Amino acid sequence: MIEVTNITKKFGKLQVLKGISAKCEAAQCIALIGPNGCGKTTLIKNILGMVVPDSGTITVLGTDISRGWKYRSAIGYMPQIGKYPENMKIGQVIEMLMDIRRMEQKTDEDLINAFALPQLYHKRMGTLSGGTMQKVSAAIAFLFKPQILILDEPTAGLDPVASEILKEKIITEKENGKLFIITSHILSELDELVSRVIYMHDGNILFNNTIEALKADTGETKLSRAIAHFMSKN
Amino acid sequence: MGKIIKYILLDIIKNKIVIAYTIFLLAITLSVFSLEDNSQKGMLTLLNLVLFIVPLVSIIFSTIYIYNSSEYIELLISQPIQRKSIWLSIFVGLSSALTLAFLLGVGLPLLLFEQSAVSFMMTAMGVFISIIFVVLAMLASVTTRDKAKGIGITILLWIYFSLLFDGLILFLLFQFADYPLEKPMVGVSMLNPLDLGRILILLKMDISALMGYTGAIFKDFFGTKTGMALSVTVMFLWVLLPLLYSLRKFKHKDL
Numbered sequence: 001m002i003e004v005t006n007i008t009k010k011f012g013k014l015q016v017l018k019g020i021s022a023k024c025e026a027a028q029c030i031a032l033i034g035p036n037g038c039g040k041t042t043l044i045k046n047i048l049g050m051v052v053p054d055s056g057t058i059t060v061l062g063t064d065i066s067r068g069w070k071y072r073s074a075i076g077y078m079p080q081i082g083k084y085p086e087n088m089k090i091g092q093v094i095e096m097l098m099d100i101r102r103m104e105q106k107t108d109e110d111l112i113n114a115f116a117l118p119q120l121y122h123k124r125m126g127t128l129s130g131g132t133m134q135k136v137s138a139a140i141a142f143l144f145k146p147q148i149l150i151l152d153e154p155t156a157g158l159d160p161v162a163s164e165i166l167k168e169k170i171i172t173e174k175e176n177g178k179l180f181i182i183t184s185h186i187l188s189e190l191d192e193l194v195s196r197v198i199y200m201h202d203g204n205i206l207f208n209n210t211i212e213a214l215k216a217d218t219g220e221t222k223l224s225r226a227i228a229h230f231m232s233k234n
Numbered sequence: 235m236g237k238i239i240k241y242i243l244l245d246i247i248k249n250k251i252v253i254a255y256t257i258f259l260l261a262i263t264l265s266v267f268s269l270e271d272n273s274q275k276g277m278l279t280l281l282n283l284v285l286f287i288v289p290l291v292s293i294i295f296s297t298i299y300i301y302n303s304s305e306y307i308e309l310l311i312s313q314p315i316q317r318k319s320i321w322l323s324i325f326v327g328l329s330s331a332l333t334l335a336f337l338l339g340v341g342l343p344l345l346l347f348e349q350s351a352v353s354f355m356m357t358a359m360g361v362f363i364s365i366i367f368v369v370l371a372m373l374a375s376v377t378t379r380d381k382a383k384g385i386g387i388t389i390l391l392w393i394y395f396s397l398l399f400d401g402l403i404l405f406l407l408f409q410f411a412d413y414p415l416e417k418p419m420v421g422v423s424m425l426n427p428l429d430l431g432r433i434l435i436l437l438k439m440d441i442s443a444l445m446g447y448t449g450a451i452f453k454d455f456f457g458t459k460t461g462m463a464l465s466v467t468v469m470f471l472w473v474l475l476p477l478l479y480s481l482r483k484f485k486h487k488d489l
Contacts (some may be wrong), residue, residue: 011488050311051488073314083305087248093309100237100313 001026001148001179002047007056009042016042017053018203026147029170029180031190031211033227034200040183041080043200044150048077060148073101076146080153080183082137084125090136091121094143101144111139114165130157138166148179155189167193187224197223199230206230235319238310242327245306246299252331255291259283259339267347274439277352280340281435284360285428288336289367290392296328296371297388301381308489321484325372325477329365336360352438359431362469366427367392369473373480376487399426416451423452427472430465 002024009017016039024030032040045051047058049065049072057064060071084093094117098107112118115135128136134157141149151170155163170193174180184190197214199207207214207230211223220226246252262283270276303324310320340360344353374387403422407415423429437456455461 045489048312050308052486069316070314072312075312077312079312083308085245085303085306085309087245096241097313100310100315 001061002181003059004043004047005057007043007046007053007058009039009046009051009053011042016203017046019056020200020203020205021056022198022205022208024179024181026179027174027177028196029174029182029194030196030198031194031223032181032183032198032200033185033187033190038200039203040200041152044077044152044181044183047150048072048075073144074147076141076144076149078134078137078141078149078151078154080156082133084133084136086124086126088125089121090117090123090125090128093125093136094121094140097140097143106145108142108145109139111135111142111165111169114169115139115162131159131162134158135162142169142173146178148181149173150181152183153185154182155184155186163189187227188222191223194223197227199227235323238315238320238323239326242303242323243331245303246327246331249299251295252335255295255332256335256339259287259336260343263340263343267343273348277348277356277439280344280356281432284340284356284363284435285432286396288360289363289396289428292332292364292367293371293374293388293392294385295332296368297375297385298381299328300324300372300375301384304489311489317485318481321372321481325368328372329368332364332368333361336364350438352435355435355438359435362473363427363431366469366472366476369476369480373476373483376480376483395426395428399429416447420452420455424465424468427469430468434462434465 002022004020004022007017007020008015020039020043032043034040042051046053047060047065049069052066057066059065061074063071065071088096094112115138117135117139120132123132125133125136134154138151138154141151149170154166154170158166167189170180170182174193180193182190182194194211196210197207198205209217214223214226214230215221218226218229220229263280266276266279267273270279307320307324311317337357341357344357370391371388374391375384378384378387403419407419423433433452434456437453456465
């Protein structure tokens with residue numbers, strides 16, 4: 001579904017991505033992990049077309065993303081730090097997105113209802129707490145039934161109830177054949193979700209394999225311990 | 235694209251600054267006409283308003299607006315919307331709001347008080363100047379991420395176009411006083427939309443005699459149909475070229 005070939009990106013003098021190549025197929029749940037500043041978010045923003053790579057190609061669902069923008073209707077994105085117009089209300093933001101994308105009739109409002117967002121529709125985005133903002137981001141990511149979901153630190157800031165709701169949702173949607181790319185630092189949480197791990201370090205992919213292979217390689221049974229083992233080896 | 239323009243326009247109207255700007259323009263225009271018994275003098279006062287206040291408000295408001303809607307732009311970019319239509323929607327939203335403010339504040343009273351070629355020309359130039367300075371603001375804000383720097387650049391641009399440029403021309407004229415510079419001056423005036431606007435309005439006012447020999451040359455050139463067509467084309471270019479350049483930069487911008 002997503003194919004990334006030899007992506008490089010420089011911000012000023014800082015080489016953030018040093019030739020990344022990877023392939024992601026449907027019905028997978030991929031954990032994108034790595035230390036802070038290793039280029040995870042930059043890679044995601046490249047796939048979303050928010051950052052333009054210096055070289056290399058990205059194809060989503062078979063189309064080169066540098067030549068189109070329609071592919072983005074197949075992606076739901078939940079940013080690490082949601083940025084929304086401060087003087088708009090939650091209800092207005094959701095209504096506006098639905099209005100702009102009206103051609104897509106069917107919407108998935110499970111998360112909106114599960115997070116009880118309609119009760120908060122009158123609140124301004126600028127006054128929201130970090131957790132509520134995350135709930136809005138998650139609800140928007142799932143809203144248009146995308147085939148690909150990219151979640152950047154989805155559970156950071158969510159309360160236990162909300163993060164459990166989100167995890168349930170991820171598991172159901174994964175079974176519906178959707179592709180998930182999740183970045184997180186809370187490895188214990190990823191354990192029950194992911195089927196594949198991409199480990200990035202300093203702009204390179206060090207490891208890209210199934211979770212079983214990682215566990216077998218390192219002889220550990222928990223993802224967090226396997227990764228710790230892997231990191232100490234490198 | 236139409237929907238994005240709608241949301242941007244609603245946002246600008248909610249902002250109330252453009253409404254205040256409209257009322258301010260209207261108050262000045264009305265007081266100028268009710269204070270002066272000679273409408274020619276009133277027109278001269280209005281000319282300065284059009285040449286100083288209108289570009290200043292257009293460029294500063296647009297720059298701050300674009301920086302403040304960075305979140306909105308980011309939200310839209312992750313949606314299946316072309317970058318081009320986002321940027322052009324911002325252009326249409328800002329320029330139509332500021333143009334409308336100018337038309338209500340200056341254009342409409344001019345039409346009521348004094349229907350003449352000068353009024354028409356002043357309204358047309360005010361609209362052009364509003365749009366040109368929106369585009370310059372877009373160019374400045376796409377060049378730098380730093381808000382303070384971006385606003386600084388726009389203030390410098392305004393100072394350059396409304397003050398420095400004339401100073402430079404005077405300096406050149408004095409340095410090369412021995413040479414016949416009247417004709418090249420026509421070309422040089424095209425390099426500044428404010429100068430071009432001023433010349434076109436003044437020529438309609440029949441006080442070009444005060445501008446001496448240069449004024450006569452200007453009248454000779456801008457008074458003709460070709461001259462007029464050329465200056466309108468130049469005004470359009472002042473909108474189009476910076477707009478296309480900023481669009482190109484926006485398409486490759488990292489957010």
